[in-house]
Amino acid sequence: METTKFLLGEKDVPKAWYNIQADLPFKIPPPLHPVTLEPITPEFLSVLFPMSLIMQEVSPERYIEIPEPVRYIYELWRPTPMIRARRLELALDTPAHIYFKYEGASPVGSHKPNTAVAQAYYNKEAGTKALTTETGAGQWGSALAMACHFFGIDLEVYMVKVSFQQKPYRRVMMENFGAKVFASPTDRTDCGRALLAKDPQSGGSLGVAISEAVEVAAKSGGLKKYSLGSVLNHVLMHQTVVGEESLKQMEMAGEYPDVVIGCVGGGSNFAGFSFPFIRENLTKGKKTRVVAVEPMACPTMTKGLYAYDYGDMAMMAPVVKMETLGHGFIPPSIHAGGLRYHGMAPLVSGLHANKYIEAVAVKQLPTFEAAKLFLSTEGMLPAPETAHAIRVAIDEALEAKKTGQKKVIAFNFSGHGFLDLGSYDVFNHGGLEDYEYPLEAIAEAEKDLPKVKNGS
Numbered sequence: 052m053e054t055t056k057f058l059l060g061e062k063d064v065p066k067a068w069y070n071i072q073a074d075l076p077f078k079i080p081p082p083l084h085p086v087t088l089e090p091i092t093p094e095f096l097s098v099l100f101p102m103s104l105i106m107q108e109v110s111p112e113r114y115i116e117i118p119e120p121v122r123y124i125y126e127l128w129r130p131t132p133m134i135r136a137r138r139l140e141l142a143l144d145t146p147a148h149i150y151f152k153y154e155g156a157s158p159v160g161s162h163k164p165n166t167a168v169a170q171a172y173y174n175k176e177a178g179t180k181a182l183t184t185e186t187g188a189g190q191w192g193s194a195l196a197m198a199c200h201f202f203g204i205d206l207e208v209y210m211v212k213v214s215f216q217q218k219p220y221r222r223v224m225m226e227n228f229g230a231k232v233f234a235s236p237t238d239r240t241d242c243g244r245a246l247l248a249k250d251p252q253s254g255g256s257l258g259v260a261i262s263e264a265v266e267v268a269a270k271s272g273g274l275k276k277y278s279l280g281s282v283l284n285h286v287l288m289h290q291t292v293v294g295e296e297s298l299k300q301m302e303m304a305g306e307y308p309d310v311v312i313g314c315v316g317g318g319s320n321f322a323g324f325s326f327p328f329i330r331e332n333l334t335k336g337k338k339t340r341v342v343a344v345e346p347m348a349c350p351t352m353t354k355g356l357y358a359y360d361y362g363d364m365a366m367m368a369p370v371v372k373m374e375t376l377g378h379g380f381i382p383p384s385i386h387a388g389g390l391r392y393h394g395m396a397p398l399v400s401g402l403h404a405n406k407y408i409e410a411v412a413v414k415q416l417p418t419f420e421a422a423k424l425f426l427s428t429e430g431m432l433p434a435p436e437t438a439h440a441i442r443v444a445i446d447e448a449l450e451a452k453k454t455g456q457k458k459v460i461a462f463n464f465s466g467h468g469f470l471d472l473g474s475y476d477v478f479n480h481g482g483l484e485d486y487e488y489p490l491e492a493i494a495e496a497e498k499d500l501p502k503v504k505n506g507s
C-alpha cells in the first residue's frame with residue numbers, strides 16, 4: 052500500500068521563519084512615502100506597526116527565530132498534513148503524482164493564522180491595546196480575531212461589502228472572537244464617505260477596506276495599530292512554516308516536486324509554500340517550477356505593470372514597487388474574495404519580474420469545476436481561492452498525461468470552503484458568471500500610477 056498522508060510530529064513545528072531577502076539575486080526597490088514619494092523611514096511606519104515587525108520587514112537575516120509563545124499556539128494545528136491526492140490522480144488517469152499541503156487544518160480554516168498569531172504576539176509585546184484591519188472573504192479577519200482574542204487585544208475589522216453580504220457566517224465567527232466588524236465602504240472614515248458619495252452601491256474592494264483600516268489607525272493618536280494579512284515582507288516570512296514543513300514531508304514521501312503551485316491574492320500563502328522551495332532552487336541547484344495562479348478578473352501578474360503604486364485606494368499606504376493594475380482598479384465581484392487585490396507582494400512581484408517564478412490566470416467557472424472534481428475524489432471542499440491552485444494542478448496533471456511524464460506536482464491547499472457554501476450554491480444552480488480579462492478598466496486604472504523618479 053502506498054502512503055496517503057505524510058504527517059510530522061509537534062517537535063517538527065519549524066523553529067525559525069525563512070527570510071528570502073537574504074538569498075535574492077536582485078534588489079527589491081525601497082517603499083516610498085505616499086505624499087513625498089521619498090523612501091519611508093521606520094518612524095513613518097511606526098504609526099501603524101510595532102518596531103519589531105518593522106525590523107523584520109527590512110531584516111537581512113536568513114532565519115528569524117519563532118518566539119516560544121507563537122510556536123505554542125502554532126501547535127494547536129501545526130504541523131499540517133501533506134496529502135497525496137491519489138483518488139484525484141486516478142480520476143484524471145495521469146501518471147503525475149499530486150500532493151497538497153492542507154492549511155485548511157487551522158482553527159479558522161486557512162493559512163492566515165500563521166501570521167495573525169505572530170503579529171498579535173509582537174503587538175502585545177509592544178503594548179498595543181487595539182488593532183484595525185481589512186478583510187476580503189473574511190478569512191483574514193477570522194484569523195486575526197482569533198489571534199487578538201488569545202492575546203487580549205481589541206480588533207476592528209473593515210470587511211469588503213460584497214463578502215460581508217455573501218459570507219455572513221465569517222462575520223459571526225469574528226464576532227464570536229470579540230471583534231467589531233464593519234461593511235466597507237463605511238461612513239466611519241473620510242475615504243469611505245468619499246467613495247459612498249460617488250457610488251452609494253459600491254461593493255467595496257480590498258484596496259478601499261485597507262484605506263479605511265489604515266485611516267482609523269493613523270488618526271487614533273497612537274491608540275490603535277494596523278495589521279495587514281498579506282503583501283508585506285514580514286507577513287510572507289511568517290507563512291514560510293508552510294513550505295519548511297512541506298520540504299520535510301516531500302522527503303518522507305521520497306519525492307521532490309517538479310512544480311509547486313499556489314493561488315495569489317496578495318501573495319502570502321503562495322510565498323509561504325514556495326519560498327523554501329525557491330531557496331533550494333537558488334542555493335542547491337534544484338529546478339522546481341514555481342507557479343502563481345490568479346483570477347482572470349484580477350490579473351495582477353499576467354496583465355499588470357511592474358511599477359511603483361499605492362498599496363491602497365486612498366493613497367495613504369506606502370508606495371511600493373509591485374505588479375499592479377493601478378490602485379483605483381476595482382475587480383468584478385468574483386467569489387474568490389481573497390484574490391481581489393489590485394497589487395501583489397513586492398517580493399512575489401520581484402521574483403516574477405526577474406523570471407524566477409511563473410504566473411497563470413484562470414477563469415471563475417473552470418476553478419469551480421476543478422473544486423467540484425476535487426470534492427468528488429478527495430472529499431474536501433476547497434475555498435474558491437484555493438480552487439485556483441487546484442485548477443492549475445489538474446491542468447499540469449492533464450499535461451503530464453499527454454506527454455506521459457511522471458511529474459510530481461505539489462500545491463498549497465490554502466483553506467477549506469465550509470463558509471463559502473453560498474458560492475457553491477450559486478455555481479450548482481448555474482448562476483455563476485465567468486470573466487474575461489477586464490482590459491479597459493485596467494488601462495484606465497493604470498493611468499493613475501504615481502510619477503516616481505527612477506521608478507521603473
Ligand SMILES: *Cc1c(COP(=O)(O)O)cnc(C)c1O
Pocket residue numbers: 161162163190191280281282314315316317318319320321389390434436437465466467
Ligand atoms: C486570503 C486567502 C488567500 C489569498 O491571500 P494570499 O495572501 O495571496 O495568500 C488564498 N486562499 C485563502 C483560503 C485565503 O483565505
